[in-house]
């Protein structure tokens with residue numbers, strides 16, 4: 001049986017490097033994100049690149065539904081903190097999470113005003129800014145780096161897939177080279193970067209996921225979020241699924257966890273794992289219905305890692321060069 005590595009013993013007894021464990025060690029307690037919908041759009045919806053969005057996207061499914069009903073960011077933060085305080089009473093501090101759409105897709109002047117408004121809330125100690133890799137100009141990155149020298153800032157970049165054919169088929173509007181370049185430019189400014197990956201997209205295979213994980217392991221990321229593909233109402237994938245359910249192969253929980261583990265094994269031990277999956281509201285979910293809640297995932301992952309006698313980074317080898325190559329195509 002393989003022995004645990006020294007790096008594994010750093011994971012607070014887990015076989016993967018959990019973001020919350022790291023935050024507790026680094027900051028002394030739990031940091032809780034409070035979602036915000038600041039009213040931005042994205043180039044894949046406003047006509048710059050497309051109007052229908054990525055084939056899987058319906059932001060109603062990905063953001064708390066109460067957000068758009070709130071008159072302003074301040075009210076959204078108040079409501080979010082009230083909710084999260086009940087759920088996590090020991091929270092150390094709250095981060096304003098610009099989650100919906102592309103939150104760097106506006107003039108720098110408007111972005112500055114919007115971020116400043118969130119930071120002016122007395123209970124907000126930092127920002128998490130979600131965006132697409134092609135919405136990160138040098139000017140915006142310079143500003144985020146300046147902001148990060150004054151407060152806590154995490155940049156969350158939608159990677160989704162590392163395979164250009166998969167990205168093209170889901171109508172993403174950018175390729176993996178764009179993602180790699182954005183991550184390198186952001187990391188060059190010292191920003192904390194989380195990558196967001198979506199497992200189970202059409203045309204993604206076990207081989208392409210693994211090739212993608214190897215490509216990610218060469219990038220200067222700090223953290224990763226894993227999400228399973230869920231088909232939600234109002235998306236192109238939902239239309240495709242209704243017309244021909246057999247045209248889409250959806251992962252079950254076991255297959256999904258195994259895919260996450262395959263990727264974890266080749267990822268560097270220092271990548272912090274921020275999320276293991278997502279749940280969309282039942283009224284927008286088309287498929288798959290796993291019939292279980294997400295809070296069970298960490299324990300399920302731990303048990304599966306143990307059963308497979310493996311851990312994050314077990315097969316990781318530090319890159320001998322800084323590869324700019326894209327992951328192998330399917």
Ligand code: SF4
Nearest residue numbers: 042044053054057101
């Ligand atoms: S996933 Fe992001 S980039 Fe794609 S359509 Fe939705 S908001 Fe736009």
